Amino acid sequence: MMQISLAPMEGVVDHLMRDMLTQIGGYDLCVTEFVRVVDQLLPAKVFYRLCPELKQQGLTRAGTPVRVQLLGQDPVSLAENAVRAVSLGSHGIDLNFGCPAKTVNKSKGGAVLLKQTQGLYDIVSEVRRAVDKKHKVTAKMRLGFEDKALAIDNAMALEAAGADLITVHARTKVEGYKPPAYWDWIARIREHVRIPVVANGEIWSAEDALACQQQSHCQDIMLGRGALALPNLAQVIRGASPMSWEQVKQLLADYSGYEIYGDKGRYYPNRIKQWLGYLKRQYTQADALFEQIRTLKTAQQILPHLIGETGFKP
Structure with a gap:
């Protein structure tokens, strides 16, 4: 059965928007805006600020699970903060290897990590070792930084390191959010990994969702900007009429x-x-x-x- 996730969108999909969109319905999971990790264990208040749902068993008011996303480059610090996030109630941990923001990439976070396959492996393996197996450790990646040469290697490294699931935004960092999204590249990745893969990028309608599923060979999808353009998009994909x-x-x-x-x-x-x-x-x-x-x-x-x-x- 198809699973639909609500994407993390920095400065856009905060807890207020998550609450509103999940009350409209159709989502199986939300992922938070990233928690920036540098080299220390962050206090609980930082997690509560970005994910107030932690105070209600990690669920939105509609009952949709919320997963905290971490962004950083230091495996040990990320692992420590991952343990803290799940102890506070996060439904697993997501690791950000896709943020295209220049300020983030300059500080060696987000999509710039896609240049170093070993670095991806080190981060995920450290976090997976630290976090109890009952909690999922997932990763969100793009197809690459400047090009797609490492797309398959990076996905395979994430799997080998112990990631339970990969969400792939079907563009490189350089391609940003310009159409098209290269859903067929997700299908190539799927041929090389056994863990679940979620398709993301350029899904604005039910027709887009179907085309994405067909081209990516993925059943599960993640919605980002499309969910803001059509607030009941998740329900429309499941057969409802668009909101008036x-x-x-x-x-x-x-x-x-x-x-x-x-x-x-x-x-x-x-x-x-x-x-x-x-x-x-x-x-x-x-x-x-x-x-x-x-x-x-x-x-x-x-x-x-x-x-x-x-x-x-x-």
Whole structure:
């Protein structure tokens, strides 16, 4: 049976967005934004800040398991922090070998590690040794940094090191998020590893999901930007109808409640504009709404455009 995961998206899919999207439904697992590990054991508060679900058995309010993702280059420090994350309630550990951000890559984290197959092996093997076998250790990788020459070697190294599952974003770091995604490369990887492989990249619709499954030879998929462009994409892939624009506007208003009455109120104006940027791909009305609020700086100015003048009740 197909499993659908919600991707980690730095600065986009935080615990508020995970909560909202999993309440809409269709997800079997969420992976957090990365926890940056340098050379020390991080305090519990760092994990709670990025993954408040840890305080509720590692589940969103809808009951969807959440897995903490770690990013770093030091195997020992990553292992220590992995043990802490699962002790706090994370449903396994995911290791980030895919982040394309320059600041992350400069500090030898994320996708730059794909240049060193041995380094991938060392990290995963150390984390797998440290974490109890009842917890999954998974890895998210791209097809490479500048090219795809090491894609298969890297995947095989992750498997040999003890990874339980690999999620493959079907582009290199240099290719970034530019279409297309090379799903056929995931099929090549699958020919060389026995552990489960999850396909990720450029899935915006049910048709894309099917094409990805066919070309990647993967049953399981991970959704990222597509889940923001079509908030019930996971359900649509499972056979539901796409949300109407009115339903989306209600969702935006609901999100206003999360942001304003939660702990991130100051981010709300930028966050709602960012989300509308994704929604424009699926809803022409999002463009007009974005233009209405583009220059507005406060939630109080923005809310009437979402919900009319009737007021907002959290």
